[in-house]
Amino acid sequence: xxxxxxxxxxxxxxxxxDSAINTINLEFIRHGIEVxxxxxxxSVEDIVRTAIQEDVGAIGISSYNGGHVEFFSEVARALxxxxxxxxxxxxxxxxxxxxxxxxxxxxxxxxKIFFAGTALTExxxxxxxxxxxxxxxxxxxxxxxKLARALTEIEDRYAKSKRVKKSASRASSxxxxxxxxxxxxxAGKTTLIxxxxxxxxxRDRQARIAILSHDPSVVGEGALLGDRATMINSQNDRxxxxxxxxxxxxxxxxxxxxxxxxxxxxxxxxxxxxxxVGTGQExxxxxxxxxxxxxxxxxxxxxSRLQLQKIVMLDLADLVVVNKSDQDRARTAMSEIEQRLDxxxxxxxxISTVAKRHRDPGVDQLCDWVMDASEPxxxxxxx
Amino acid sequence: MSKLGQVVEAVEKYNxxxxxxxxxARSEEEFGREMVDRWNKVKSEIAVGTAPTGLKLPRxxxxxxxxxxxxxxxxxxxxxxxxxxxxxxxxxxxxxxxxREAEGGSYGKSQPNGKNGHKKNGHAPAKAKQAxxxxxxxxxxxLAEDTNKxxxxxxxxxxxxxxxxxxxxxxxxxxxxDADGVFGKIGEGGLAIDTYEDMVRLYxxxxxxxxxxxxxxxxxxxxxxxxxxxxxxxxxxxxxxVVPNLRGxxxxxxxxxxxxxxxxxxxxxxSLRFLCDMIEYTTAEMPRWYPVSISxxxxxxxxxxxxxxxxxxxxNGFAYAEMLAARGIPVDQFAPRLSFFLDCGLDVxxxxxxxxxxxxxxxxxxxxxxxxxxxxxxxxxxxTSGRSLVAAEFKNNLxxxxxxxxxxxxxxxxxxxxxxxxxxxTTPSEEWIRLAAHGQAILLDESGxxxxxxxxxxxxxxxxxxxxxxxxAMLEEFRQIEELGGxxxxxEHRYQRSQIQTAAHRYEEQIYNGTRPIxxxxxxxxxxxxxxxxxxVRTARAKKQLQVDRLxxxxxxxxxxxxxxxxxxxxxxxxxxNCFPTLIETVEVCSLGQITGRLQEVVGRFRPMV
Numbered sequence: 005x006x007x008x009x010x011x012x013x014x015x016x017x018x019x020x021x022d023s024a025i026n027t028i029n030l031e032f033i034r035h036g037i038e039v040x041x042x043x044x045x046x047s048v049e050d051i052v053r054t055a056i057q058e059d060v061g062a063i064g065i066s067s068y069n070g071g072h073v074e075f076f077s078e079v080a081r082a083l084x085x086x087x088x089x090x091x092x093x094x095x096x097x098x099x100x101x102x103x104x105x106x107x108x109x110x111x112x113x114x115x116k117i118f119f120a121g122t123a124l125t126e127x128x129x130x131x132x133x134x135x136x137x138x139x140x141x142x143x144x145x146x147x148x149x150k151l152a153r154a155l156t157e158i159e160d161r162y163a164k165s166k167r168v169k170k171s172a173s174r175a176s177s178x179x180x181x182x183x184x185x186x187x188x189x190x191a192g193k194t195t196l197i198x199x200x201x202x203x204x205x206x207r208d209r210q211a212r213i214a215i216l217s218h219d220p221s222v223v224g225e226g227a228l229l230g231d232r233a234t235m236i237n238s239q240n241d242r243x244x245x246x247x248x249x250x251x252x253x254x255x256x257x258x259x260x261x262x263x264x265x266x267x268x269x270x271x272x273x274x275x276x277x278x279x280x281v282g283t284g285q286e287x288x289x290x291x292x293x294x295x296x297x298x299x300x301x302x303x304x305x306x307x308s309r310l311q312l313q314k315i316v317m318l319d320l321a322d323l324v325v326v327n328k329s330d331q332d333r334a335r336t337a338m339s340e341i342e343q344r345l346d347x348x349x350x351x352x353x354x355i356s357t358v359a360k361r362h363r364d365p366g367v368d369q370l371c372d373w374v375m376d377a378s379e380p381x382x383x384x385x386x387x
Numbered sequence: 388m389s390k391l392g393q394v395v396e397a398v399e400k401y402n403x404x405x406x407x408x409x410x411x412a413r414s415e416e417e418f419g420r421e422m423v424d425r426w427n428k429v430k431s432e433i434a435v436g437t438a439p440t441g442l443k444l445p446r447x448x449x450x451x452x453x454x455x456x457x458x459x460x461x462x463x464x465x466x467x468x469x470x471x472x473x474x475x476x477x478x479x480x481x482x483x484x485x486x487r488e489a490e491g492g493s494y495g496k497s498q499p500n501g502k503n504g505h506k507k508n509g510h511a512p513a514k515a516k517q518a519x520x521x522x523x524x525x526x527x528x529x530l531a532e533d534t535n536k537x538x539x540x541x542x543x544x545x546x547x548x549x550x551x552x553x554x555x556x557x558x559x560x561x562x563x564x565d566a567d568g569v570f571g572k573i574g575e576g577g578l579a580i581d582t583y584e585d586m587v588r589l590y591x592x593x594x595x596x597x598x599x600x601x602x603x604x605x606x607x608x609x610x611x612x613x614x615x616x617x618x619x620x621x622x623x624x625x626x627x628x629v630v631p632n633l634r635g636x637x638x639x640x641x642x643x644x645x646x647x648x649x650x651x652x653x654x655x656x657x658s659l660r661f662l663c664d665m666i667e668y669t670t671a672e673m674p675r676w677y678p679v680s681i682s683x684x685x686x687x688x689x690x691x692x693x694x695x696x697x698x699x700x701x702x703n704g705f706a707y708a709e710m711l712a713a714r715g716i717p718v719d720q721f722a723p724r725l726s727f728f729l730d731c732g733l734d735v736x737x738x739x740x741x742x743x744x745x746x747x748x749x750x751x752x753x754x755x756x757x758x759x760x761x762x763x764x765x766x767x768x769x770x771t772s773g774r775s776l777v778a779a780e781f782k783n784n785l786x787x788x789x790x791x792x793x794x795x796x797x798x799x800x801x802x803x804x805x806x807x808x809x810x811x812x813t814t815p816s817e818e819w820i821r822l823a824a825h826g827q828a829i830l831l832d833e834s835g836x837x838x839x840x841x842x843x844x845x846x847x848x849x850x851x852x853x854x855x856x857x858x859x860a861m862l863e864e865f866r867q868i869e870e871l872g873g874x875x876x877x878x879e880h881r882y883q884r885s886q887i888q889t890a891a892h893r894y895e896e897q898i899y900n901g902t903r904p905i906x907x908x909x910x911x912x913x914x915x916x917x918x919x920x921x922x923x924v925r926t927a928r929a930k931k932q933l934q935v936d937r938l939x940x941x942x943x944x945x946x947x948x949x950x951x952x953x954x955x956x957x958x959x960x961x962x963x964x965n966c967f968p969t970l971i972e973t974v975e976v977c978s979l980g981q982i983t984g985r986l987q988e989v990v991g992r993f994r995p996m997v
Contacts, residue, residue: 016572017568018572019556019572020649023891026892027895044995047567049568070572071572071575072571073571075572078571098811099778100811100813121778234995236993360654360994
């Protein structure tokens with residue numbers, strides 16, 4: 005089976021009109037397209053960086069409050085400048101984009117503008133017909149571009165064939181810390197990781213971070229890869245993020261995850277963060293020494309104490325984070341989970357956080373743990 | 388239970404009370420007679436006016452009922468215009484032309500709210516002082532001086548200057564015009580404001596302290612900073628004594644931003660704190676200012692159904708009231724300064740959407756919050772629906788807007804913006820904005836529909852049926868929100884957002900599958916679709932550059948003081964004290980972007996919801 009078409013969608017800086025793009029995203033997904041959604045109020049720089057890291061076939065921009073001629077043209081210019089103009093640029097803005105504007109935008113490198121009244125299916129068909137196979141060999145590819153393309157090749161191999169020879173190498177390059185985050189949907193994993201990234205970037209001014217995040221999808225169907233839309237700190241030149249659809253695999257990860265992660269761990273990162281999809285009680289996504297340390301992120305409202313006995317990851321995680329600990333139930337949850345962990349006699353660590361709160365001390369603690377939890381214990385040399 | 392749950396109970400209780408009173412009026416002779424007497428007294432006091440044709444008409448039309456039960460149902464259930472529960476209108480008279488002196492009756496003469504009346508000057512009745520026009524047209528483009536010119540153009544023929552200001556994208560997001568990647572957005576879709584000096588230019592030539600002047604500013608995320616700039620600009624031009632006289636509205640509605648419009652820059656809780664700081668200051672120091680316009684318009688435009696729009700808006704209003712009361716501000720200080728803003732489209736609900744909203748608000752404010760009569764009034768600005776306008780054969784948009792205007796005035800809106808037909812593609816050009824303004828004048832001044840008689844089009848069986856259905860559906864939405872713990876917890880669950888998105892998706896599907904006919908788009912669309920030739924309003928490069936240059940000059944001039952001012956602001960914010968008075972000082976030496984940037988360091992940035 006061919007690999008799904010992957011595109012990026014976003015709304016320009018200073019524009020919060022996301023009603024149209026939300027509807028269009030859903031339509032794309034229904035047509036089997038994997039959509040990385042960056043959200044609204046996004047800069048040219050963020051859009052281009054994301055397109056390169058996610059190695060998409062095209063960027064779709066939905067613009068409703070003017071300045072589109074400049075904005076689209078700047079995106080096209082930035083893609084050209086980086087040597088990534090094999091990534092096509094399309095978009096629309098209802099009636100705000102005139103035919104005359106579109107002509108200028110086209111001259112500046114925009115591939116396609118959809119005008120008001122275009123049927124949603126027509127857009128989806130166009131995207132599938134034109135943006136599935138746009139990748140060209142890039143003459144002046146940067147390290148990020150090469151890495152992004154290599155990840156695509158791994159994913160594509162798994163999409164095309166079920167039996168793929170597993171890559172043997174899993175070890176990191178020594179200095180890299182590979183940490184896996186899992187937990188039920190809605191526990192706040194993405195927010196927590198984004199706040200962790202903010203701290204890592206601040207405390208270690210040279211640190212480079214990779215994030216491999218997952219969203220669920222069914223074989224041969226589309227997916228909304230939307231983690232980036234809520235991540236405000238991880239859009240940074242020192243952060244390489246890749247969004248993957250699980251493409252039919254149960255358990256919270258994609259068939260290609262292991263190999264992609266191994267590649268990231270071998271690349272030049274100080275931290276590699278793996279985020280699973282929201283998982284159930286029985287899930288144990290990190291097998292075969294996939295990661296060095298594991299974090300389970302939980303909500304305080306997991307139900308009765310009995311439920312805790314059933315959560316497999318509570319036995320396996322090195323660190324348990326009770327997020328949203330501003331909720332009423334948090335105090336009870338902390339003591340119940342503490343007792344549950346004591347049974348394991350493994351000196352697992354327990355932290356409570358409110359990831360949505362600015363400068364949350366719990367997330368500071370998480371950051372301390374992540375920075376200390378290095379396998380190679382000696383302080384590494386600064387680049 | 389949050390206050391919202393109590394509101395649901397209060398409305399249900401009030402409805403039962405009305406039914407019980409109807410019964411009592413029929414069974415208790417004395418009470419029944421009391422109600423009939425009151426009814427007869429009201430009727431006898433209604434003034435009579437004369438249409439240009441010579442026809443004599445009452446200033447207030449009432450249902451033809453004389454039975455005690457029905458009279459009670461009317462007086463208590465919906466109330467006379469200007470009376471609890473305000474179903475028929477927040478004020479006793481609206482839109483009516485002044486009464487000539489010779490004409491009798493006292494109903495039209497009493498002016499409890501100081502509105503819509505004439506002053507006694509028996510000699511020149513035709514020139515009797517009229518209240519402000521309800522027309523308030525939203526405008527803003529280019530730089531401050533361009534919008535200033537448009538303001539003068541729009542209000543030149545009016546008695547009063549009621550301005551409504553639209554800001555560009557960078558301003559709405561609290562970003563300076565010199566920020567990376569925003570150059571193309573300067574002055575597009577609204578005007579650029581970077582410093583309080585821009586604010587001085589914006590209202591140049593208008594007497595900001597005059598009782599005939601009021602300014603509305605449509606901005607929420609950085610609203611407290613923009614409000615501080617407005618005050619600083621007014622002080623600069625007219626001295627500190629102008630502050631208590633300032634009249635106007637700033638949108639400042641954080642809830643609807645998080646639910647629908649996405650122009651939020653600080654985390655929700657921090658935004659709400661800054662908002663409450665501002666409201667506490669303005670309700671004490673600027674008693675004529677409306678510091679928050681609780682807005683459904685953007686919720687509607689983002690795709691909500693009319694009921695969702697009204698339910699989320701009114702529940703947001705109750706949530707603000709709950710917050711302000713919890714801060715210890717007396718209800719009668721803040722409640723009269725809350726105002727509302729709804730969308731008006733073509734769906735049937737709009738026949739009674741504002742009526743149902745006014746009624747629920749009045750009952751909730753009186754019975755749950757203990758507000759006095761002024762704090763019970765749901766004061767409403769309406770805008771016709773932008774989403775209902777389409778680019779295909781765009782002149783049809785005149786008809787759409789006219790129908791929506793009709794619905795808005797039938798609902799007793801207190802002010803109204805009519806959209807221009809060219810809005811699907813551009814900031815309105817002068818030609819079409821003029822037609823939009825004239826649409827309102829034709830309806831209110833030229834036609835006799837609204838200027839002779841209050842209640843001209845209210846109370847039809849159909850309208851009442853819609854009103855009852857809308858009220859029930861709104862209360863049901865309240866219950867859903869209450870089940871999630873109230874407005875703020877529901878927002879954190881993304882309840883309103885996801886409901887709006889689902890409704891938006893359904894709306895689009897209905898257009899594509901034809902079950903929602905849009906003329907010239909999916910019905911009678913046989914004409915080849917051409918882009919109409921309209922004059923696009925765009926801001927020239929040179930203007931954008933001028934704005935950037937001005938900002939650079941301001942920053943250079945204040946370089947020595949900006950940092951110290953920001954540090955002082957930081958200290959006040961971190962102390963938890965009301966930071967608004969300090970903010971009024973900060974804006975004198977700092978730009979919008981400088982202040983936003985610093986505040987984001989202190990309280991964090993807003994994390995978008997998907």
